[in-house]
Amino acid sequence: MxxxxxxxxxxxxxxxxxxxxxxxxxxxxxxxxxxxxxxxxxxxxxxxxxxxxxxxxxxxxxxxxxxxxxxxxxxxxxxxxxxxxxxxxxxxxxxxxxxxxxxxxxxxxxxxxxxxxxxxxxxxxxxxxxxxxxxxxxxxxxxxxxxxxxxxxxxxxxxxxxxxxxxxxxxxxxxxxxxxxxxxxxxxxxxxxxxxxxxxxxxxxxxxxxxxxxxxxxxxxxxxxxxxxxxxxxxxxxxxxxxxxxxxRKPVGQFLPEDTRCLRWLDAQPDGSVVYVAFGSYTVFDPRQFRELALGLELTGRPFLWVVRPDFITAAGDLSKAWFDDFQARVAGTGMVVSWCPQQKVLAHRAVACFLSHCGWNSTMEGVRNGVPFLCWPYFADQFLDRNYITDVWRTGLAVSPGAGGVVTREELRSKVERVAGDGEIRERARLFRDAARRGxxxxxxxxxxxxxxxxxxxx
The missing domain is CATH 3.40.50.2000 (Glycogen Phosphorylase B;)
Known part of the structure; x- marks a missing residue:
């Protein structure tokens, strides 16, 4: 037939x-x-x-x-x-x-x-x-x-x-x-x-x-x-x-080529140590916020994997290529920056401690399915609703709080990463939802x- x-x-x-x-x-x-x-x-x-x-x-x-x-x-x-x-x-x-x-x-x-x-x-x-x-x-x-x-x-x-x-x-x-x-x-x-x-x-x-x-x-x-x-x-x-x-293994229609080197990099990191940072396909940051994010990741002292799309910054502004090159050189021992990655494989990796995310629904479900705690940074549309699920209903993560001028500071980021990564109750609730997803x-x-x-x- x-x-x-x-x-x-x-x-x-x-x-x-x-x-x-x-x-x-x-x-x-x-x-x-x-x-x-x-x-x-x-x-x-x-x-x-x-x-x-x-x-x-x-x-x-x-x-x-x-x-x-x-x-x-x-x-x-x-x-x-x-x-x-x-x-x-x-x-x-x-x-x-x-x-x-x-x-x-x-x-x-x-x-x-x-x-x-x-x-x-x-x-x-x-x-x-x-x-x-x-x-x-x-x-x-x-x-x-x-x-x-x-x-x-x-x-x-x-x-x-x-x-x-x-x-x-x-x-x-x-x-x-x-x-x-x-x-x-x-x-x-x-x-x-x-x-x-x-x-x-x-x-x-x-x-x-x-x-x-x-x-x-x-x-x-x-x-x-x-x-x-x-x-x-x-x-x-x-x-x-x-x-x-x-x-x-089967491709899911990505718009950008995936940099699979990050999986080998993750293999070399300790269990539950890496902050995975990705804001989806649409989020853009202005240069000031981008710099605070970069310096906040550096300030945590933790290994991090950061997805920076080619169009992630609104305009070059006061953020020079030389500045970002210097940042990457400084963090080369602990951080990896890629333009796109196989996110589902990353979130399933034993080395990931938490997910700094824009809270798009795909990312949310992928994090939940793998029992990964969230640090939420929504950008637009339904992402605020998804954040509220994570922080208020499931309680499997926290949200960043913007300061003056709507900017999330490096200190705020460092503090929230430590709280999420170190909270055993958040991790346990994330595991319970992971198990429920797998049963379903x-x-x-x-x-x-x-x-x-x-x-x-x-x-x-």
Whole structure:
């Protein structure tokens, strides 16, 4: 019997591509044929990173395809979240239609299912035109989805106006077990420039379409970490924490080549000694904050592995290459700086003591799955909610506190690293959640059984 053909469509961002690529590997393992659709820009980056690691043969059963995002070659517009999202919803439906028609004309098997990111709600109508069934993936915390779906109620209660801006300066809590959140830290309020907020708010508020159009919604989470949220979302099935495979060998669609030398470096470090520092694919620091971070890591006196993307600093400003070269020379005995790394393998390494993180949901789940304590430094969108889970609900980490001018000082960083790395109770709670995560995805666990239900639906 021919393999059922599934089209997988993430929102075009690293934090969305990763979990949907992990899910794609799992679907291939269960006998499906997958076409994975990125924008042309991100497709080129994924292919480039794969080639740097030895080629695309590591993706058996997954066909990589691409469509235009409508922004042509405007690199500046791609830094503006509002412009990106506006372009996606206006231009990508037509390009997706053409891709599906071209695949059918070329003799590829007819697409049976669209498995899409909930944030690509515009793709539901495209699927309907072709008679393709729809299942959706929520790649963030279930609590974030719960907040999105409660937008009408939050507006009715006077917490928000009809444009999504907070009417009151206060902390609220949707339900027991869901982290309290200040209105200034709602995911759409701090996700980009104010002029793009209307488009960003629409992205979040339109997620309600999934309940009407998707036959099943799965989520990269598990019951023990979000019991309160799943009580509000009985029809959303947790299937996480997701991984591509048990040995973490299959690539997950990275946009940058991974520097695997860091794994050998970790092998040479004592157990539970290394501070792992990574802020995802989007965070940027100004030169002053970057310097304080660097000097704070040096001040800890601990070994550290720090991911510094090429575009991590807003502008060169007063931070010269010579200064950073001198810093790296000073810490060469204890610290390693890389431009990107195989994060899941790093977090699974015995040498890692704690994770200084922006608290993106993938990073959060990867840290939880490996029992790693967190030092939280959120940047934007839903990362503040994720931080509140870590610090207030699970109590598996602490958060940095900015000082004057919003800058986290080197002394604050040194102090918090020592507190997190030295707190036995935090480590024990992190271990308990690690064990719960492993039970959940193990045979007979709740996430394992939910994934089986998902696969059974796709086989219909």
């Amino acid at each position: 021919a393999k059922a053909h599934i089209l997988v469509l993430p929102l075009p961002a690293q934090g969305h591509v990763t979990p949907l690529m992990e899910l794609s590997h799992r679907l291939v393992d269960h006998g499906f044929e997958v076409t994975f659709v990125n924008t042309q820009e991100h497709h080129a980056r994924v292919v480039g990173a794969l080639q740097a690691a030895g080629g695309t043969a590591a993706l058996p059963g997954i066909h990589l395809a691409s469509i235009s995002d409508g922004l042509e070659d405007d690199a500046e517009d791609r830094k503006d979240v509002g412009k990106i999202i506006d372009s996606y919803s206006r231009h990508m439906p037509g390009h997706l239609e053409r891709l599906i028609a071209e695949m059918e004309a070329a003799g590829r098997p007819k697409v049976k299912w669209l498995v899409c990111d909930v944030y690509t709600w515009w793709s539901f109508d495209v699927a309907k035109k072709f008679g393709i069934r729809v299942a959706a993936v929520w790649p963030a915390a279930a609590a974030c989805l719960a907040i999105n779906l409660k937008i009408p109620k939050l507006t009715e209660d006077g917490l928000l106006n009809n444009k999504g801006w907070p009417e009151r300066d206060e902390t609220f809590q949707l339900a027991p077990g869901i982290p309290p959140l200040h209105t200034s830290q709602l995911p759409w309020v701090n996700a980009g420039a104010p002029e793009g907020q209307a488009v960003i708010f629409e992205l979040f508020s339109r997620t309600d379409r999934l309940t009407a159009l998707a036959e099943m919604v799965v989520c990269n989470s598990f019951r023990e970490v979000e019991a309160g949220a799943f009580k509000l979302l009985p029809n959303v099935l947790p299937i996480g924490p997701l991984t591509s495979d048990r040995e973490l 995805v193990g045979e007979g666990g709740a996430s394992y059984e939910n994934f089986r239900k998902f696969v059974d639906l796709l086989r219909e």
